[in-house]
Amino acid sequence: MTDRASMLRFASSAMFAASLAGCGSAPPAAPPSLSEEALQAVMPDAGAPRDQLAREIDELFTQDELGETRAIVLMSDGELAAERYSEGYDQDTRFVSWSMAKTVTAVLVGMLVADGKLTVGDPAPVPMWQRPGDPRAEITLRHLLQMRSGLRHTEAGDPPYDSSEVRMLFLDGRDDMARWAKEQPLEAEPGEQFEYSSNTTVILADIAARALTNSSDPETRRTVVDEFLKERLFEPLGMDSMVLEYDASGTLIGGSLMHATARDWAKFGEFLRRSGRSPEGEQLVPSRWIDAMITPSPASGFYGYQTWLNRESGIDRDKDVADRGPETMFAAIGHMGQYVLISPDQRITLVRLGHSNRTERFKMLAELFDIADLYPMR
Template sequence: MPARPRFARSLIACLALLPALAACGEAAPQRAPLSDAARAAVLTDAAGAQKEQLAREIDDLFAADGLGETRAVVLMYGGEVVAERYAPGYDRDTLFVSWSMAKTITAATIGMLVADGRLRLDDSVPIPRWQRPGDPRGEITLRQLLQMRSGLEHSEAGDPAYESSEVRMLFLDGRDDMSAWAEAQPMEAEPGAQFEYSSNTTVILADIAARVLTDSEDPDIRRGAVDTFLKARVFAPLAMESVVPEYDAHGTLIGGSLMHATARDYARFGDFLRNKGSYRGSQLLPRKWVELMTAPSPRSAHYGLQTWLNRPTELTDDHPLFPDRAPASVFAMIGHMGQYVIVSPEQKLTLVRLGHSNAPQREALKQEMADILALYPAGQ
């Protein structure tokens, strides 16, 4: 069979490429138009990102498959609320439970007491039962409690769930006097030796605050002392008028998991930390304390003082944030089932997402929240 002329071979090759070339010329698939509710989420043209793109990324938090149920989103940029959206049945006045986001508020409260000279970071903490001769718990410092490395035998999860220290303290045999139950647990490691996340530890911190503020064991007096301090030093100065803290029967703040507030008030607190403890020109919390809260602890690079950090760790799965997609300076308040206040100082951002998502859904959810942060350049 004679060879085809070079022109013929070239023509055949070009014809073979036509379907692929035609496909290359086709426009990319168009996404569905945004709803009016999605567009209305972005409140200003000065949002710091392209308005349509920001609205779409926020819409994904509500509409994308596999993320669970988003109930509220608030985004602050440069100290102003630039985007806000709620699912049906929720609005700007809805009080949302904090779950473990409360831990970061408790840490700020402890910081104020340290600044007042009423507590010292590296001293043994004022818990009477730990001060008996020979009790190893007397070696635990305030810093170690704040960094979740007390060495106490606390378990945040159990199988079955009702055997965990958290569940027993909150709902079973410890519920009437939570701090007494948490403080009665034995040591399982040397103080400071290992990181173990624990809601029980934060309730101990709340008890320490109450003991500093009053000598009384009367539940009403304890509750009143802490409540007055929180309102006078934290909530009122920050205009967080919605916050409702919960207390146990002994008058101890359930500072590890049970506060209630609007999405805007959670955002306001996150932005207060973004500003290193300053609000409208008043330094309510020392800058150094916020820097401590957001610095890695010796036993966990992704945790500071009751605050989650966007730092790489040895964790290969289930990192609480997204160190590969956002600045290392990002930190967060994180609560059970997908409550987030994510703060990025370099991007002037505070992002609140509240809702209900299981563990696999939260993995996908974190990437969607990272998409929002990615709209903003770092180091602005």
């Protein structure tokens, strides 16, 4: 049989099967009724079809293959559109950031750049790198912000205790994390390759502390950074729940350990969506800094300044959720499925907090995109 004849036979069979399916077949089953809890999670004026939005959110809490969702907060056009918590959690629960903290640290650095205390294109102000003949002197602040310093920082190890992150946080680097991270040698030319690294963000946090105070006293360093962020960022945004963690040397653990309620994480996302403005319109960090945070770096089209972008391999995706959502979407992402998804063109911020392993996380993220898809581009 020729290829053409085969194609015609296949097409005829398909049409015949379709006609049979249309004759006397039962209509598709109606979806199950939504619980009162699911309906109450969505505000009356949510900016999307209420029942459909309630169902998508309900699946995050009821489908085991997505992991454990503990909190969802959705903002639409600056207003609360949906909010739901699993048992044992509520609007007063502080959730750990994990790596969502990196994006907060990028804002801290941006404020110091705006104040004239730091310059992104200059060599990073790390004294131990400025010794004659040290190739790390070529590392700029921008390289650190874009995770392309070239330092030997391995985020994940096998076994886990071989990773730079684990060694810094829990083993030989734990008392002075920034010093341990800065002591690592180069494994690539500064600026040439992307390597995601919590160690790098702790170096940024140390640079920020040094820009604010000359003191090496741990308590002074903690107090100065805490008060700066509180006065310049958290209070104007109403993020009253934020608690920051520091190491024994007084360095902010800016890559992984900040704690806040789901609502406050949503406030931070909204601040980024508004290009650095408070709800009252005060410009807390220059809009050009937010633009830089969400501009792809030369070494990674999916990453800006400590912020994930909605490009291929970005926003923690795999092939099953590729090409979802607008290209202008970006995110703060944390270990085990912490997300602050921001979509300026849809005017939404979506916070999901919980616990999902790698397999669950990809499926769960597809569900988050299903929620975002309910909102049109504006």
